[in-house]
Amino acid sequence: MTKTPAYRLGIDIGGTFTDLALVDEATGETMSFKTPSVPSDPAQAVLNGVTILRDEHGIDPASIRYFVHGTTLGLNTLLQRNGDRTGLLVTEGFRDLLEIGRLRLPDPTNYYVERIRPLVQRRDVREIRERLDVTGRVLTPLDLPAAEAQVAAMEAEGVHSFAIVLMHSYRNSAHEAALVAHLRARFPGLYFCASHEVWPQQREYERGLVTAINAYIGQRMKVYFDRLHAGMEGIGMTARLMTTKSNGGIMTAASAGAAPVETLLSGPASGAMGALACGRQAGYDRLIGFDMGGTSVDVAIVEGDVLYSNESQIGDFPIIMPTVDISSIGAGGGSIAWQDASGILKVGPQSAGARPGPAAYGFGGTAPTVTDAYVRIGLYAPDRVLGGGLKLDHAKAEAALASLAGPLGISTAELAQGILDVTTANMYAQFMPLMARKGLDPRDFKLLAYGGAGAQHAFLLAREVGVEAVLVPASPGTLCAQGSLSADLRQDFIRTMPSGQHDIAAALGTAFEELSKDARVWLDEQPVEVTETQLRLAADMRYRGQSFDLTVQLPGDGSFSEEAMAALHDAFHEAYRTIYGFADEKGAVEITNARVTVLGLTPRAASPQEIARVAPGTRPTPRLTGTLIEDGAAVPASFYDRTTLCAGHVIDGPAVIEAADTTIYLPGDFTAEIDAHGNLIGRLHGRATQSEQETAA
Template identity: 45%
Template sequence: MPGPYMIGVDIGGTFTDVAMLDAETGEQWFGKTESTPPGFEAGVVKGITGVLAQTGRSPEDCAGFVHGTTLALNAILTRSGARLGLLTTEGFGDVLEIGRLQMPDPFNLYTQKPVPLVRRQFVAEVAERVLGSGDVLTPLREEAVREAAARLVGRGVDAIAICFINAYKNPTHEIAAVEIVQRHHPTVSVSRSSEVWPEIREYERAMVTVMNAYVAPKVRTYLDSLQERVDEMRLAGPLHVTTSNGGMLPARLVKERPGTTLLSGPAAGVIASAQLSETCGIDNVLALDIGGTSADIAVLTKAQIPYSTETRIGDFPLIFPSVDVSSVGAGGGSIARLDNMGVIKVGPSSAGAVPGPACYGRGGTSPTVTDAYLATGILDPENFLGGQLRLRPELAREALAALARQTRYSERELAEGVLRVATSNLLVGVARAEAHKGIDTR
């Protein structure tokens, strides 16, 4: 009689992968299906149901369900998270704009600073002050918080991050502010820095709190819906979610701190790469995981999992303890466009699974990396997703031709240019990861 088994699921912006492991025999089965945004749980259930049908196993025999996801990561890279506001100490409203006073490319006179996740008009300052010792200099007034929160909600925010100066030393003002906001605006999601990351360095603490608040509504809604669907199919195993540090947490804890899943999927990939390199006896490994929206890069030496408290997600620093993996917005669904100088750019915006690349035939009209691969003959239109999805080359060429007409290139030349730019984006990410480790794989 078949024994208990484990289910592993990884969802990306384009596809969902499912794996089953027999806990007693070690036998493995795999499945792949399309992701189903915005209701990603439907794709997960479809994938699990397919593997269960393939193996003839019962949902009641499931011993555990481990879930990796790029939901939070993709929300950051594609700027598709919550409509977010920030409450901060009076006089510190420019914390995200100023950052660390570092330009992305100090040698480029035309370089531009990254646009913050919270624009300045959605930042509200509150009169309060805690000293570096933790002593209160200026008490917090309830009416000040209430008025600031009302202004932000009136401007349409559905989530608020709270980051007061020196709150890592004394969180009482932040705790009180959270209670006031939730009392008057119970439907608004609230994150406070003294809970998310109670450490010194104001900009980094604010940035982590903003990221946590930015992805919180999407992650919580998804996990609630997934748990409901899993309960309906009577899958017995408890639901755990992989976290940025390579571990895993019960779903109920992840909903309290959704920012811990920012590198959930990528971290799980690095853990697998380390295991594979050890099994194969390979000491030094460059791990590259290219999905539909992002590409994740990690450098492993001596088959050891790399960890860091300073990594980056797109344009932003992340100081959560995490597996040392960097992400760039370059995947199969990344959209090609022209900038204001007429130069071809690829990503970070992605067509995702819906409508997907133009060649999917689901209404997408923007040319993507997948369209370029298809138009140049690299992809087989009849054998995509194991033959489950037939691609339409004529739609890919049509989307590329529309962009090509804005340039001096032919459709074929533009497709090749898109692939060169996408590859260059990946190489830049790889070079940065190597430089961070002080190695050169050439």
């Protein structure tokens, strides 16, 4: 009897394309492709992709047993500020919680900077009679009837989503819990969330902000997940709907509907997890993920594991929930080139976006972009059709470049080279300080290029920053979709520690014991199979008198003996020294928060077979030869079809390697080799290839 195939499906919804990665659980064989996104209905792009699998590849949707996807719907809703009108319920006397914020200017050197507009309008902030003190003791009882009347009045005004943020609820959630339960019972058609449910950490503004964001995007995310779930059922797909989270984990769609703020960086986090999995497969544990899309470049650091951040910035808003540490630098493929008042060539930050997009896309764009510069220097053969069926219009790219080259008094070829040089310089200027702030040296890392344009620009940046090598995965354009399949169940828990605690070791021990119990309960409630459970304990620490913390992973098993506490302090001093270059080892140290992260490792598909091999050092036959503009001069170049490359093949630049999901540009001062998994690894001339290193060893 023939066994019915079982598949795992990962999807990443981007602005231009929705990427799909289908993995056969038994063989590990992966099929990747792109389909156009539907900005007005993101769920439809997912359903279109599954329909293509069914109609064009013969994949029964019912045979897809595991489905995870990443989405930027919540992020885009927040950045575009087109979410639901939201009401904010606060403790009496704290109506201006979001208006005041932290009283910081976005740009301290600009006295004319515009004030950040709060997410919730002041007219939609209502005060609730209640009060707790800093220890959680009740000072003023909660007035439920008055709160109910406030919500009824706001509903009549058109408010349907509500965030509840009461003072010191991180210490005692009784008032918030009673209020949200009462309101959900009395107003079942409205959306309510409370800060102790979303993220119970001290800092009223930041805690209030993430709760307000959760309510602001909540209804739209719920509608999206309901629409996607109904569509899946309609085409016969029975797999449970999962989505990736900002912290690199996964969650059910039902959980995401209740806590959508956890999905803000869903897409970029999927890419970081894909970079981690790809690096491990290739045998590298120190990587710089370089995800270049249409608008920006996202950078994620891998040092054995991806780096995480407890304080990130998304648009105008500081986010205190744990996320994969993603930093945006430089310009993306859609970034527009322009001339400033002094006649200097600039690139970005304005972007042509997905629509109209670069002029070469043929969707109506007329401004010259980075992608048009790629076309002009010759990276795309005239017969080339990109993933998703997109054929570039070389004449429109030329016309767009000419509109700027004329005023600058240069040729379109010179302009294209200048655009790429400026873009690289922009990336360098932001990339090097970013690495310095993290206490990292780029020369200790390999650059892993992914995203639609990552492989086109990675070697140009690598040359400038001095990384050891560039790694291009077998399918860089769909790595985010693949990364969603490598993510595990992951949830973070936090407890703010009382200040001035006499026996901090005992208090920490109690906090970790209770948080660990909550973590295990949460994991047991998830309807997902796990093969292993891990608990990770950490503490937020700072020198007394400071305002910002460092998160330190706890050494050992989490016990709090005198020796363990000494080791924790040593770890803090070392972390502080790594970032700031010094440490005050005799200074008083405060512990502000206890953190527990639970991971439920999910089953993996079988490892794919290694690709075909040739003798190490073999030069493949190019598909065609042509000319590239490199460093301002025309040079002969070879064009290769990536599907014909085998392990052991070596390619000398200048060269272009064409694939369905991306284009790889290998400049003339690089040599690349294909490894056993189909990854392309490029190094500057003079640095040994992997096969040469193995031969020498």
